[in-house]
Amino acid sequence: MSGTKKTQEKVHNKKSELHNTKLKDIEIHQDYSDDDENWDDIDDMTIKSILAICTIIFLFLSSGLIYIAWNNWWNDELIGPGTFLTSRQENYEKLTNFHEIELNGDGVIVCIVDSGIDLTHPDLSDIKLEGWKDFVNSRTDIYDDQGHGTMMAGIMVAKGGLTGLATEVKLLIAKALSIDGTGTDQDVSDAINWCVSNNADIISLSLGGAPGVLPSLLGGDAVENSVEEAIDLGIFVVAAAGNDGEEENDDDVNSPCSVEDVICVGGVGIEGDIWSGSSKGSNNFQLIPPKLSRQDPDKKPELVAPAESVPVLISTNSGSNEPSQNTYGTASGTSAATVYASSALALMLQANPDLSRNGTEGGSLETIEQVKQWIKESVLPKNNQEEHDDYYGYGILQVDSLINRAT
Structure with missing residues (x-):
C-alpha cells in the first residue's frame, strides 16, 4: 500500500510538476501576451499621435485655405x-468679341484727349506714358482732377482688378478738359494738333459724352x-456720338463726331x-440749319459699342499727389x-501695321475711308436691320470681323 501511495505520490508529483510546467508555460505565454499588449499600447499611442498631428496639419491647412479664400474675397x-x-x-x-482676340495693341500709338490720367491708381501704376501735355493748367506732373x-x-490700358482692351x-x-469737365475749342484743337505732332495713329475723343463739353464744342x-487735318494724314479719329438721346432737341450727333470721316x-x-x-x-438733307445728306459709309453714328454701366476705374485723389485707392x-x-x-x-x-499712318498702305484719307467701309461690313446689325439706323448705326462693333477684313 505504501508503495502504491508512493507511486501514486510520484505520479501526483509528476502531475504537479507537469501542472507546474504547464503553468510555467502558461506564465511564459502570459508573459508574451503581456508584451503584445504593451506593443498594442505603443501602436495605439503612435496612431493617436499620428492622428493628432494629421488633425493639426489639416486644421492648419484648412485655416490657410480659409484665409486665402477670405483674402481673395476681400481683395x-x-x-x-x-x-x-x-x-x-x-x-x-463677349458682346463685341474682344474675348476672341489675343492681340494687345503693342506698338500702336493712341492719343486720348480728355481730363488727364491718374497713374497712382493701382490698376495704372505700371503704365509708362509715351507722352503727356496739359493744355488747361500747364502742369508738367501727370494728374487727373x-x-x-x-x-x-x-x-x-488697365492692368489689375480690371484689364484693359489694348x-x-x-x-x-x-489734358484739354478742366476740373469741371469743360474744355475750350482752342484747348481741344491744340490737344489734337499735339497728338498729330507726336505721331499718334489713333486719336480718341470722348468729348461728346463728357459733362459740360457740348456747349464749348457746338x-x-x-x-x-484740326480733326480734318489729322484724318488727311491717315490718322484715325474716333469720337463720341453724345448723350442727349432722351432729349427733345436731339437733332444730331455732337461735334466733332459729325465730321464726315470721323x-x-x-x-x-x-x-x-x-x-x-x-x-x-x-x-x-435739311435747310435749317443747313446740312447735306450723308452717304454710306459715313452716316452717323457709324457703329455702337458698350455705353451703359461700363466698369471703370475711379480716381480718388482729385489731382493731388496722394495715391489713389483701389x-x-x-x-x-x-x-x-x-x-x-x-x-x-x-x-x-x-494685326496689320501697314494701315497705320506710317505704314505702306496708310498715311492718307483713302485708308480711313477703306477702314470705315470695313467697319460697315463687319458690325452686327440688330434684328431685322437692313440699312443704317439713326441710333444704332450700321450695327454693334465686332472686333474679330474687323481684323479679319483688315488682314
Missing part, C-alpha cells in the same frame, strides 16, 4: 472690382479743322439694345463706347 469684392463688375466686363467683351480721363484710359498701346495723354470750327460711336447696353442716352444721327465703379455714356472702338482699331493696326 476681389471689397478692395477689388468685385464679381459684378468683372462679369459685366466679360459680358461686354476730374476723373473722366482716368475712366477712359482704364478701359483701354493694354500694350503706346499711350499719349493730352461752334467748334477750330476743333473740326468714326462716330453710339452706345448700347449689356444685351446689345440701344442705350437710351445715345444721341441720334441726322443723316438727311476704387472701381461704372459709367454710362458714349465716351466709353468711343474707347471700345479706339481699342478695336489699335488691335487692327497691330
